[in-house]
Amino acid sequence: MDNIEILKGETIVKIDGLTQYSERVVFTLQNGKSYVMYHSQDCCESVEVEDVIGDIDDLIGSPLLEAESVESNENPEGVTKEYQDSFTWTFYKLGTIKGHVTIRWYGESNGYYSESVTFCELGNEW
Numbered sequence: 001m002d003n004i005e006i007l008k009g010e011t012i013v014k015i016d017g018l019t020q021y022s023e024r025v026v027f028t029l030q031n032g033k034s035y036v037m038y039h040s041q042d043c044c045e046s047v048e049v050e051d052v053i054g055d056i057d058d059l060i061g062s063p064l065l066e067a068e069s070v071e072s073n074e075n076p077e078g079v080t081k082e083y084q085d086s087f088t089w090t091f092y093k094l095g096t097i098k099g100h101v102t103i104r105w106y107g108e109s110n111g112y113y114s115e116s117v118t119f120c121e122l123g124n125e126w
Contacts, residue, residue: 004069005067005068006035007027007029007035007064007094008064008066008067010030010031010064011031011062012028012029012059013030013060014028015028015056015060018052019049020052021049022048023038023047023049024036024038025037025038035121035122036121037105037117037118037119038117039114039118040114042113042114044110045108045109045110045115046107047107047115048105048106049103049105050106052102052103052104053104054100054101054102055099055101057098058101059095059096065095065096065097067093068093069092069093070091071090071091071116073089074089075087076089076104085108086108086110087106087107087115089106089107090117091103091105092119105117
């Protein structure tokens with residue numbers, strides 16, 4: 001399941017791993033379920049959180065009003081990377097009444113490997 005929209009209306013109580021260069025982020029919900037963002041690493045690619053825009057504390061304790069993802073094969077405005085054979089940006093946009101957060105994942109490879117991020121319920125990764 002890669003549908004982050006399932007989080008709409010849910011309340012996050014804890015977020016682990018949401019830092020620059022993280023390869024795994026876990027969201028724990030008020031209902032006891034946990035969801036994970038990650039990339040199943042192979043030999044010749046790198047996928048990690050590039051940065052977090054907004055205050056992650058805005059996501060804690062209030063129902064999510066926004067939960068969506070967008071992928072792009074173009075660099076965001078103002079971003080320049082060296083040696084880009086193949087790359088994918090994945091933007092996760094989450095918001096509550098308190099504020100909005102965008103999580104920017106950057107994946108790069110030689111073009112033969114996946115650069116995508118998986119979002120699923122923890123325990124259902126495989």
